[in-house]
Structures are given as C-alpha cells and as structure tokens.
Amino acid sequence: MTPGWLKVKNAARYADVSERTFRDWLKDGLRHVRLRGSIRVKPQWIDSYLLGYEINRDQVDVIVDDVCRGLL
Secondary structure, rough: OOOOOHHHHHHHHHHHOOOOHHHHHHHHHHOOOOEOOEEEEHHHHHHHHHHHHOOOHHHHHHHHHHHHHHHO
C-alpha cells in the first residue's frame, strides 16, 4: 500500500529514478507541495506527470523515420 504523500526520497524510489532526476522533474513542473521546507508529492501526481510523456506507436514510427532520414 502506497502512502498518500511521499517525500522526495520515497517519491524517487516510487518512480524508479534517482533523487536528482526527481528534483529535475519538480523544477520541470511536477506537481508538489512544500510544507515547512519538506517537499511532498502524491503518487497520482507522479503517474500523471509521466503520462504526459507517453508516446503511442504512431509517434514512435515518426520519430524513427525522422532520425533515419537525418542519417542519410
């Protein structure tokens, strides 16, 4: 069972990234609260943030085609 609010260390572990990467995400706009100097994040906010980078199959094909064209 995941707690309602995660500190940065546990939030990074939840997302399976380093604390440094997680702090970069915070700077990039990952929703969070600051309570007496402590940053807290809900797991749902992490999931929503990551879904913003979801790529569907069609997008992957376009990216691969663009990269391959750049190699010619």
